[in-house]
Amino acid sequence: MTRTTYRWAALFLVLPLAVYIAIVVFPLLSSFYYSLTDWNGFAIDYNFVGLENFEKMFSDRLFSNAIGNTLIWTVAAIIVPTGGGLALALVLHERGVFANLYKSLFYLPISLALAVIGQIWLWIYQPDWGLINASLRTIGLGDLTQAWLAKPQFALLAVILAWSWQQTALSMVIFLAGLTAIPQELIEAAHIDGANYFQRVRRVIVPLLAPASVVVIALAVINSLKSFDVLYVMTRGGPFHSSDNLAMFMYNESFQKYNMGYGSAIAVVLFLITLAVIIVYFRQSAQVERLYD
Amino acid sequence: MSIKRLLFGLTVFAVVLLIGGAVVMAQQQDISIVHYYSSALGQxxxxxxxxxxxxxHPEYKIVDNSAGHEDFKTQILVTIAGNNPPDIFSYWAGARTQFVVDAERLLSLTDFWNENNLDDIIPAGVKPAAVYNGEIYNIPMNVHIVGFFYNPKVMEAAGITEMPATWDEFIAMCDTLKAAGVAPIALGSLNRWPAQFWFDYMVSYTAGADYRQALMAGEAAYNDPEVATAMETWKTLVDAGYFVPDANAYDWTDAADQVANGDAAMTLMGTFITGYWDGNGLVAGEDYDFFPFPVINPDLPVVTHGTVDGWAVPASAANVEGAKALLLHMLTPESQATWALGQGALAAVNNVDTSIYSPVMKKASDYLAQVEFLSGYDLSTTPPMAEGGLNMFAQFMNDPSGYMTYLDETQAVAVDVFGS
Structure with missing residues (x-):
């Protein structure tokens, strides 16, 4: 670029950069700042407490509970939407009858806000007339009905399943795009060499989907870490914190218990975890790109 | 030349518009307000x-910035902390108001109270809800009391004509209902707070209101034998199968529907349930009725738990005069009557003609006049403590057998909040 174009570029970047600083960088830095205080969110006065908020996490049962649940969510995010999305993509890529119709149908959840998805699944899980319990009763398995979201052993998994419904659709779309990028000759060559369908999938298609897989898994993990809306609509972390993830726990501490300082400290931890995942993601995708260039 | 002229013309036009707008705005002042009456009827x-x-008051214009009931808590915190508060906002009297008072974010309304002789119209029983650290910070708008709201048709079908006044009578009634195949008690503790009313009455009626106040203030421990006895009494009701199962799966309106549909006989709830039922076309006295929580230990004072909703003015409100004018309007007998009828609430002032009340609200009003009023749990104890307690009630409704463990955990929260 010439000097003048640089100047023009800099000029045009001023506004977006200012907005970015005002609504991303500044709040981020102030979270770091408040994480070192005992601010309650209302008061004009507060004290600096150093790293006390971070020390408190080690002995806080609710914090370890939230970390554990976040971990469960992340592991589920790697397995469920990735597996489901891959399976759907493989089936729909075969261009059977109505493939495009099914593609659209499976794609639909992406067009809904997660809050809406939460509301839909609230109805599905409703104990008296919800789809799941009503179906169980219809097929004579009435004994298996549960108040899914009211039981601590089911609530988190129930929310993750609802969240996966959308995430799987997203994964499917990325895998479908990845599949179209695979040269047909390679698959045909494997076919001629006598590889059956599952061998072709395992030995040819899945390895060639590596770039797509990195994107799918990274998006799933990042989305799982920042998931809040669906949880807020469905359980608010309840019953009694059994479905708290880090984001919900942070919200509860900040806005329900008015521990804004501690809430900010949790936000910092969540930020660092997400940052670590993003760094790994960028490194991986750079590697994969080098591999295929 | 013509472009220059056009630009000049546009500039003049813009300036005129700006000045004109400012003049109009000076004539009509905005009063920004945030409230939590987000139900269709309340709004x-x-x-x-x-x-x-x-x-x-043509000189004022109300700007209503209200969000939903649950989102309100976050909204008001963020606007006050961000120093961008409304001129006036609805707030629960009690510990929540105390919390904002202690943060020095509210305007003292003591002078306003005295200038307008509010002692004459606000009953002495309601006034404590207005006073914090010796000053007035919350102007009462309405009172709700908590008691049993029941379906008279269900009671009649089970052969029950007299509502219980003692604990033995209450247990006998529950047994009769159960034998008749009706779930005696509906509870929707999905949002946790509906369960707190059980805790309130259990503690007040087994350990006494004084002990309860000490517990709320952090001067007694959650794992005291007094609280354990209260929980044990509550547990016997759950164990006897009086509650509709899976309370945590239902909201309080679901529980209200269960009673209205005849799936359950009664629910322990605030008088605001009458507003919900009236809105659904139920008729007070025919489709639903009220009786107070029966006394467990007759040696202890009779109380009623409930809520006082009021108005607070932020310390940094832009239009304090407007807020005060609106407050006076809210306290007129006409406004109070409109509000009480529309919201299913009891008026906060004594100059409203009680004959406007439905027969059910009349009962509640008469009861309130006879007994001591105490705020409900999450309005009696500081918000961080209330979080811990509400959590414990949900745990209890899920599995009451572990209540001693829950009490120990809740006491750990109390130590954290109040210091040991």
Missing amino acids: ETMTALFQTFEAA
Whole structure:
């Protein structure tokens, strides 16, 4: 670029950069700042407490509970939407009858806000007339009905399943795009060499989907870490914190218990975890790109 | 030349527009307000009150920035902390108001109270809800009391004509209902707070109101034998199968529907349930009725738990005069009557003609006049403590057998909040 174009570029970047600083960088830095205080969110006065908020996490049962649940969510995010999305993509890529119709149908959840998805699944899980319990009763398995979201052993998994419904659709779309990028000759060559369908999938298609897989898994993990809306609509972390993830726990501490300082400290931890995942993601995708260039 | 002229013309036009706008704005002042009356009926009645206010005070314009009931808690915190508060906002009297007072974010309304002789119209029983650290910070709008709301048709079908006044009578009634195949008690503790009313009455009626106040203030421990006895009494009701199963799966309106549909006989709830039922076309006295929580230990004082909703003015409110004018409008007998009827609430002032009440609200009003009023759990103890307690009630409703463990955990929260 010439000097003048640089100047023009800099000029045009001023506004977006200012907005970015005002609504991303500044709040981020102030979270770091408040994480070192005992601010309650209302008061004009507060004290600096150093790293006390971070020390408190080690002995806080609710914090370890939230970390554990976040971990469960992340592991589920790697397995469920990735597996489901891959399976759907493989089936729909075969261009059977109505493939495009099914593609659209499976794609639909992406067009809904997660809050809406939460509301839909609230109805599905409703104990008296919800789809799941009503179906169980219809097929004579009435004994298996549960108040899914009211039981601590089911609530988190129930929310993750609802969240996966959308995430799987997203994964499917990325895998479908990845599949179209695979040269047909390679698959045909494997076919001629006598590889059956599952061998072709395992030995040819899945390895060639590596770039797509990195994107799918990274998006799933990042989305799982920042998931809040669906949880807020469905359980608010309840019953009694059994479905708290880090984001919900942070919200509860900040806005329900008015521990804004501690809430900010949790936000910092969540930020660092997400940052670590993003760094790994960028490194991986750079590697994969080098591999295929 | 013509472009220059056009630009000049546009500039003049813009300046005129700016000045004109400023003049109009100076003539009509905005009063920004945030409130939590987000139900259809509440919002409608509140809007009607705003309209009568604007008709009487053309110099003011109400700007209603309200969000939903649950989101309100976050919204008000963020606007106050961000120093961008409304001029006036609805707030629960009690510990929540105390919390904002202690943060020095509210305007003292003591002078306003005295200048307008509010002692004459606000009953002495309600006044404590207005006073914090010796000053007035919350102007009461309405009172709700908590008691049993029941379906008279279900009771009649089970052969029950007299509502219980003692604990033995209450247990006997529950047994009769159960034998008749009706779940005696509905509870929707999905949002946790509906369960707190059980805790309130259990503690007040087994350990006494004084002990309860000490517990709320952090001067007694959650794992004291007094609280354990209260929980044990509550547990016997759950164990006897009086509650509709899976309370944590239902909201309080679901529980209200269960009673209205005849799936359950009664629910322990605030008088605001009458507003919900009236809105659904139920008839007070025919489709639903009220009896107070029966006394467990007759040696202890009779109390009623409930809520006082009021108005607070932020310390940094831009339009304090407007807020005060609106407060006076809210306290007129006409506004209070409109509000009480529209919201299913008891008026906060004594100059409302009680004959406007439905027979059910009349009962509640008469009861309130006889007994001591105490705020409910999450309005009696500081918000961080209330979080811990509400959590414990949900745990209890899921599995009451572990209540001693839950009490120990809750006491750990109390130590954290109040210091040991």
